[in-house]
Amino acid sequence: MPTEYVAPAEHELETIDIDVNVGPQHPATHGVFRMVLSVDGEIVKDLDPVIGYMHRGNEKLPENCDYRQAIGYHDRTDYLSQFNTEHCYVEAVEKLGGIPVPERAQYIRLILAEMGRIASHYMFVGAFGTDLGLFGTSFMYAFRDREYMQDFFEEITGERLMYNYFRPGGVAWDVPENFKERCSEVLARIKKGIVDQRGLLLDNDVVLARCRGLSPVTPEQAIDWGLTGPMLRATGFKYDIRKNEPYCIYDRFDFEIPTGVQGDIYDRLTVRVAEMEQSVHIIEQALESVPEGPIMTEGMKRILRVPPGEVYMRTESPRGEYGVYLVSNGSDKPYRHKVRAASFCNLSGLRAMSIGHYVADVVIILGSIDIVLGEVDR
């Protein structure tokens, strides 16, 4: 694989680079995302990402809503891991307001957030297979399992996509009585599904040939570019907010942080699949000890006001560090509401990751970042 652009020798024909526009409506861009590639034949010499097609003012709108109304906007930033984004926001409000959370609610949140991580990674492996040209196979297998999970989420929250289920101080309502049984059923399917995905993608010769050694990233580069989550761990750097800056009740459970070796595309894939297995492991431990009790802190006011102050809360979302910076001035609305989107920062490294590679590989490199444009543009 060439990693460096090699200039043609002097006696060859003089050539010029051609700008190629990809997107914003293009199946390989995972949404409305545009890249302007400057190519020399098949080699990419420069890349200019153009984002913002979905900019909806997701930071401004919650500054004009009260603290509970703003939860819905977090479903809509990263619309593939809604539980994780909601989790970060409600934790930020709780940290700022000093609001305790009952045990049962903590367990429910943790289980759902880990389920959300699995669902999001299923989306990734499915879509990544499509990027590689394995059209249909891995995608359909991934979506088969994701559908079971969506049914499960619908039973709990009443929604298939925009759950709006977590609240500052707990969750909106209690889970159904058959929660544990249904959870175990879904987990059994997931475990089988992960085995299928390993066979389809990780042990696949075509995938190995195309992804091994492509676009390697060193830990130093990853940290400098601000990469987080599986992108950072694929480089071999062991860092997970759930372990290193524990929130919720993650410190009670035993799990591994999967890491890669050289930060190439294949490592990003393996890290994500291994993370799904670890999430299953966490959920199994949590299911054994879900306590009975209230699901919401008593005495929560109808109009929630938090004392003046500021907080930067971050959680480990499937894409990396999802952060919410809240500034309160004591009123019932956030004064400033900033979302640190994991895919936004991960995407900013795309240019450096792509230069010197084939055009066809840029599609895979972009796919391996696992962007959600709703989160990038906000």
Place this chain on the structure above:
Amino acid sequence: MTQEAAPSPAAPAPGPVARLFQQALPGVDITPSQTPIDEAITVHRDDFLRVMEAAHRHPDLAFDFLRCVSGVDWLTELESVNMLRSYRHGHTVIVKVRCPYEDPHIPSVSHLWASANWLERETQEMFGIIYDGHPDPRPLLTEEGLGYYVLRKSHPLAEIEEWQEGYLATIDAAKAQAAAATGAPVVDEKAAKIAAAQAKAAIITKTRADARAKGLPPEDEKAAVAAALAKWEEEQAAQAPPAAGGAPVDPKAAKIQQAQAKARVITKAREEARAKGMSAEEERQFVAEALKKFSDEAAAPAPAAAPAPAPAAQTQASKIQLAQAKAKLITKTREEARAKGLSPEDERAAVAEALKKFAEEQGG
């Protein structure tokens, strides 16, 4: 709402990270504060670059990960908030720096952390904080740039057309002059619209007050308002004069021609500006100038019909002042309304009235 509510009024005792900063940077004024998770420090703008360089390079600090950059609008000042983490030592800090509204410049740190590149570009675009020394200061989320800063508090969530008045004034003036050039009567559509809306609002308010005085239920009140509005509209329709005479034979065609000519001017000016490598801001100004020149030229053949020259463009500072005064007024009225326990609807009406009064005072 106001900057009195800003956190960290009294400096608490510095935490361990703030002490490390003080040791690494003797003589630099560092104000420590505490958030529920991280320690925060506030520094002066002149020291900011020194502090950030030390944060990145000093072995005791070694903040190798810039996780987030955020702006905050404190109405008189803009704040840039930098969240840092050190993977080596496992500690975190929030570094805050403020700049005045009139001079929104802060040194860029993208030469220290590559991740600052996009984060600063976004903040620059949304807050108008200019990061000096940024290698690529193009707008990020809106490719062409907006020309106004949406995350500032002075930018309203709705009624954007009203707020954009200053921005659109040049275009309106050009329109009026173009109309004068083609000989069409100058109709100030906007003023007429505003007057109509104000008259309508007055009718609604009056009908509502009457209905409440009579103690009607909400549904009847709504019906009464609708009836009053319908009556008013009928009256207006009756009063409206028949189509004005003296207009050119085909005003529509003339308008279209005019618009096409204008579009050509804009395209040309933009291309020129890009060729010269201007920034988005300069480009916009360049286009506005070209437009003005164009409309002046168009107005020249018919000087008799030319309307009064457009009012001198408001300076940036006075605009900001106006926006701040408005924002203050809104806050005050709202708080009063809440203190009185008014319903959200009444609150909104009170705010609208206060704003109207304010606009009248400004005009007078």
